[in-house]
Amino acid sequence: MANISKRNRRLEKAIMDASKNRRELIAAQLSRRDLIKMGLLTSAGFLIPKNGLSARAPQFGGGSFGDGNCYGFYGRGGTPVSPPTTPYLEAMPIPPIAQPVLNADALTGPLPQAAPNTAAGEGRTRAHQAFTTLPPQKYYEVHQREADIIVHPELPVQKLWTFNGTVPGQTYVANYGQPILVRNFNDLPPNNGGFGIQSVSTHLHNGHTPSESDGFPCDFFAVTKWYDQHYPNVLAGFASTHPPNGDINESMSTLWYHDHRVDFTAQNVYKGLAGFYLLFNQFDTGNESTGFRLPQFPEFDIPMMFNDKNFDPLNGPTPGKLVFDLANRDGILGDKFLVNGKIQPFFNVKRRRYRFRWLNGGPSRFYQFYITKQDNTNHPFWVIANDGNLLPNPVLMTNGVRIAVAERMDVIVDFSTFAPGTKLYINNRLEQCDGAGPSDNIVSASQGNKVLELRVTSDTVTDGSVNPATNPHFYNVPAREPEDITRCFKFDRENGQWVINNEVFACDDVRFKVKRNNAERWQLEGGFDWQHPIHIHFEEHQIISRNRNTPTLIERGRKDVVRLGENDDVELFFRFRDFVGRYPMHCHNTIHEDHAMMLRFDIDDVGNSNESCDDDHHR
Amino acid sequence: MARLNRRSMLGALPAAPFAGGLVARASTLDDKSREVTRMRYFPNVELITHLGKKVRFYDDLIKNKIVVINFMYADCEGICPAITANLLRAQKLLGDRVGRDIFMYSLTLSAEKDTPEVLKHYAAMHGVKPGWLFLTGKPDEIDGLRRSLGFSTGNLKLDKEKTNHIGMVKYGNERREWWGMVPGKAKPTWIVESILWMDDTKVSKPAAQP
Numbered sequence: 096m097a098n099i100s101k102r103n104r105r106l107e108k109a110i111m112d113a114s115k116n117r118r119e120l121i122a123a124q125l126s127r128r129d130l131i132k133m134g135l136l137t138s139a140g141f142l143i144p145k146n147g148l149s150a151r152a153p154q155f156g157g158g159s160f161g162d163g164n165c166y167g168f169y170g171r172g173g174t175p176v177s178p179p180t181t182p183y184l185e186a187m188p189i190p191p192i193a194q195p196v197l198n199a200d201a202l203t204g205p206l207p208q209a210a211p212n213t214a215a216g217e218g219r220t221r222a223h224q225a226f227t228t229l230p231p232q233k234y235y236e237v238h239q240r241e242a243d244i245i246v247h248p249e250l251p252v253q254k255l256w257t258f259n260g261t262v263p264g265q266t267y268v269a270n271y272g273q274p275i276l277v278r279n280f281n282d283l284p285p286n287n288g289g290f291g292i293q294s295v296s297t298h299l300h301n302g303h304t305p306s307e308s309d310g311f312p313c314d315f316f317a318v319t320k321w322y323d324q325h326y327p328n329v330l331a332g333f334a335s336t337h338p339p340n341g342d343i344n345e346s347m348s349t350l351w352y353h354d355h356r357v358d359f360t361a362q363n364v365y366k367g368l369a370g371f372y373l374l375f376n377q378f379d380t381g382n383e384s385t386g387f388r389l390p391q392f393p394e395f396d397i398p399m400m401f402n403d404k405n406f407d408p409l410n411g412p413t414p415g416k417l418v419f420d421l422a423n424r425d426g427i428l429g430d431k432f433l434v435n436g437k438i439q440p441f442f443n444v445k446r447r448r449y450r451f452r453w454l455n456g457g458p459s460r461f462y463q464f465y466i467t468k469q470d471n472t473n474h475p476f477w478v479i480a481n482d483g484n485l486l487p488n489p490v491l492m493t494n495g496v497r498i499a500v501a502e503r504m505d506v507i508v509d510f511s512t513f514a515p516g517t518k519l520y521i522n523n524r525l526e527q528c529d530g531a532g533p534s535d536n537i538v539s540a541s542q543g544n545k546v547l548e549l550r551v552t553s554d555t556v557t558d559g560s561v562n563p564a565t566n567p568h569f570y571n572v573p574a575r576e577p578e579d580i581t582r583c584f585k586f587d588r589e590n591g592q593w594v595i596n597n598e599v600f601a602c603d604d605v606r607f608k609v610k611r612n613n614a615e616r617w618q619l620e621g622g623f624d625w626q627h628p629i630h631i632h633f634e635e636h637q638i639i640s641r642n643r644n645t646p647t648l649i650e651r652g653r654k655d656v657v658r659l660g661e662n663d664d665v666e667l668f669f670r671f672r673d674f675v676g677r678y679p680m681h682c683h684n685t686i687h688e689d690h691a692m693m694l695r696f697d698i699d700d701v702g703n704s705n706e707s708c709d710d711d712h713h714r
Numbered sequence: 715m716a717r718l719n720r721r722s723m724l725g726a727l728p729a730a731p732f733a734g735g736l737v738a739r740a741s742t743l744d745d746k747s748r749e750v751t752r753m754r755y756f757p758n759v760e761l762i763t764h765l766g767k768k769v770r771f772y773d774d775l776i777k778n779k780i781v782v783i784n785f786m787y788a789d790c791e792g793i794c795p796a797i798t799a800n801l802l803r804a805q806k807l808l809g810d811r812v813g814r815d816i817f818m819y820s821l822t823l824s825a826e827k828d829t830p831e832v833l834k835h836y837a838a839m840h841g842v843k844p845g846w847l848f849l850t851g852k853p854d855e856i857d858g859l860r861r862s863l864g865f866s867t868g869n870l871k872l873d874k875e876k877t878n879h880i881g882m883v884k885y886g887n888e889r890r891e892w893w894g895m896v897p898g899k900a901k902p903t904w905i906v907e908s909i910l911w912m913d914d915t916k917v918s919k920p921a922a923q924p
Contacts, residue, residue, distance in 0.1 A: 287891050289747045292911075358894040358908065413750050421893050422755055422864030424882070529868045590793050591867065592881030592897045599897040601904040624869065690882065691897045 218316025264370025306676020426530020532626025610702025813845020
């Protein structure tokens, strides 16, 4: 106990020092530029307090004064603080669009087949369910391999793990009604450079994908192996409620893929294994003169993946190297903000409307993004899709939009009123000081993390896209039906271990069985002190209520990640249609996920009532 | 990596079962990275085993080994006995590999009370076999070790409670820099499976998931 009180005293002193430093700095009336020059203010707007304190999440205690700065004491010596980097030096990359090979015969290795081709080195263990009924029309080949990646010109080249050499990986552009097959090779190197494991399972989040191609956490495969993933690109309901083509109101648009290897997801995704998968159809066409007339893809329809990461100090043995904290079980917060793999890049925009597809790529942080003008006033935007699902109508956001890990928000931003040369910023104003979750403080616009600079160009440009202010209609929310069963899940921590209904994950532990095509109601409850973004694979859910209230407008659609705040109570409506097999539900704070905050459920034609709310084991 | 054509890939296939071994020999791996990992997570503090032997944490217990680490204390009730029982069954399932190429360590959260004698009694009482060491040492050093290894939380109030550090079991392969955690309350077969992922002399198979 002597240690604890000693640590508390040191923590108190550290916090007092930080506060004193801040007062000194304010008293000296230094400008923002002076502070950046002195290395006391990060380009993201965070003060770097002196005496070993940093803007990074404190490992052992700390907190905030509600001023956007996190003060903490590092109980463990040598925790690095990332080197300073000059913001907005490089253009934001847009991941390349994946190109199919000519035909099935052009794939490396044997022709694809329904059964796992174990003899030829395939890692798959179960036959494709829809290989003959929804045969692939296009074939892709992807190699997971190490590549040299520049995340910022002032930092050294990083050895990252990639899909075909880029971070984020190449973007798949897919169409409903056009099934594809991706042959996925594990060519990762023997040397991991400090974290990550060289066995992988790639999840398509959140396709209506048969289990064997979903990227279940236990379907990982080793170096030298490959895995054929068959994505039918088919609407939910096609073989059940809405034959033969499925329910158009279940259309999805912004999906992503990422590694999902059990226990090592956080490390492998942090190391680079993630990318976008976009789905179009006859309404969301990618052509702004047809269908819903959403901004033209790819010129004005831009995927953006946000991550926060840490890098070793420049004066250490591995200067400027990407670092993953292997000793963190709460959640990892980075002090560098990356968009599409670059730290604080810029992006040129023309004077018109854009569709930005925002994705929080983790590992743990929650964002609340605003578009901030140079004078720090707010530029509202419209949310049109939540988790890649178009809402019934656009929703005007005047107070930013919150995005937890793995959530996606498609937004329409209008730059037509800005003079050429205007700069705007995608600005995270949500204060978060540790992995437990954000505080509810929204910091001032000048103190946020300005993660991307948007530069308005002078190009003349036309805009044929729909004006969200005219309140266009997209899809209806699919009709619900009476549920066959209600299941209850509590997300909590027990003996320092993350649990769902007091249990932990194991690959062979089927916690409950869902009867195919049944409707279910799930009640999710958050624990004390922690926030969790909960992801359920396979089919999109609807939020019936949040703390017994009707959810907000942007949550009145379809989702695959639901944010559980402290002690939140959320009711979800589900159907699990068309396919059978195993799927997980898990916290998408990838640190929690890797520490067993996950369960397996199976879909079959019988089902069972395990984890039902009536089961007194749980309530 | 050069793109394999079908022929070279097929040629490579018969070698696949040995690929792990080849990889292991080919790579003395990244010594600088290992060194940084050592400095960051594995302080080379002196500990005493339940057999009364003095050891250095990194040099003697971690370096070049597949290891299984948890924290406990001898008079812990509640979930502790169940976790110890699970690890005992895991030790039994792993057989004579424990002590040969897989090493199990239980560090005390109560260094003042848990002398080597107390731990020796604890190990004997539970029927612990060789290859699994119970460790004590200087309280502040063990506390530092606990935090370095990630048996901690940023929430200081929760961090004070010993019972918040007993739920997890860390597993790893120091040379390959693979580090994960498995819950101590998981089924012993699952704990064993997680530990065996660390064995790089075999190509890892997909997890058992009937």
